[in-house]
Amino acid sequence: MGLFGYLKSLVAKGGHATSAEVAGTATTFVERRHRPRVNACDGTRILVIDDSPTIGLALRKMLGSVGFLTLHAPDAEKGLEIARTERPDLIFLDIVLPGMNGFAALRALRRDPQTREIPVIMMSGNEKATEQFFGTRIGADDFMKKPFSRSEVFSRIEHLLDADLVPCRRQPVKMAATQPTP
Numbered sequence: 001m002g003l004f005g006y007l008k009s010l011v012a013k014g015g016h017a018t019s020a021e022v023a024g025t026a027t028t029f030v031e032r033r034h035r036p037r038v039n040a041c042d043g044t045r046i047l048v049i050d051d052s053p054t055i056g057l058a059l060r061k062m063l064g065s066v067g068f069l070t071l072h073a074p075d076a077e078k079g080l081e082i083a084r085t086e087r088p089d090l091i092f093l094d095i096v097l098p099g100m101n102g103f104a105a106l107r108a109l110r111r112d113p114q115t116r117e118i119p120v121i122m123m124s125g126n127e128k129a130t131e132q133f134f135g136t137r138i139g140a141d142d143f144m145k146k147p148f149s150r151s152e153v154f155s156r157i158e159h160l161l162d163a164d165l166v167p168c169r170r171q172p173v174k175m176a177a178t179q180p181t182p
Contacts, residue, residue: 042067043067043068043069044067044068044069044089044090044166044167045068045069045070045071045086045087045088045089045090046059046063046068046069046070046071046088046089046090046091046092047070047071047072047073047079047082047083047086047088047090047091047092048060048063048070048071048072048073048091048092049072049073049075049076049078049079049091049092049093049094049097049102049105050072050074050092050093050094050097050123051074051075051094051096051097051098052094055094055123055146056072056074059092059153060072062150062153062154063153066154071086071088074098075097075098075099075100076093076097076099076100076101076102076104076105076108077099077100079091079093079105080105080108080109080112080115083109083114083115083118084112084114084115087114087115087118088118089118089119089166089167090118090119090120090121090157090160090167091109091118091119091120091121092120092121092123092144093105093106093120093121093122093123093140094122094123094124095122095123095124095126096124096125096126102122102123102124103138106120106122106138106139106140107138107139109139110138110139117168117169118169119141119142119160119167119168119169119170120139120140120141120142121140121141121142121143121144121156121157121160122140122142122143122144123143123144123145123146123148124143124145124146125145125146125147141160141169141170142156142159142160142170144156
């Protein structure tokens with residue numbers, strides 16, 4: 001039962017809920033909403049590469065509301081140029097872009113010594129899991145489906161923070177080489 005259903009049933013009962021009802025619905029919602037969020041340090045610079053003015057504006061408003069500096073590029077070519085010159089701390093990169101797509105842009109970012117260590121969160125409105133898998137295989141640090149919520153955006157950023165609250169690349173787990181026994 002969602003929060004609306006819970007509130008509706010509470011009103012129908014005259015405002016009294018059992019402890020089981022409270023434990024099953026309202027507390028889950030309250031705990032999620034009141035969990036302290038850890039933000040990146042003030043002044044964190046984030047580049048949004050997306051051709052949708054709506055997505056670009058929404059992300060810039062969300063990120064700007066907590067003190068992040070945001071940059072925007074409407075296509076991959078401009079995004080690569082901004083990434084090289086401005087050196088953002090984090091990049092949100094759409095997969096479907098005019099001209100060069102997000103996968104090709106990610107490859108270019110990872111091959112360039114100036115940009116290879118910038119964490120990248122890929123975004124797509126397509127629900128296919130293959131995009132997520134392929135993006136992480138070629139160097140994405142995370143993947144986010146559109147549409148997204150404010151809490152998801154900040155959760156993805158929080159997942160990439162180091163001890164100094166700076167976004168950093170997730171290092172891939174290296175498999176230990178097995179030595180044949182003599």
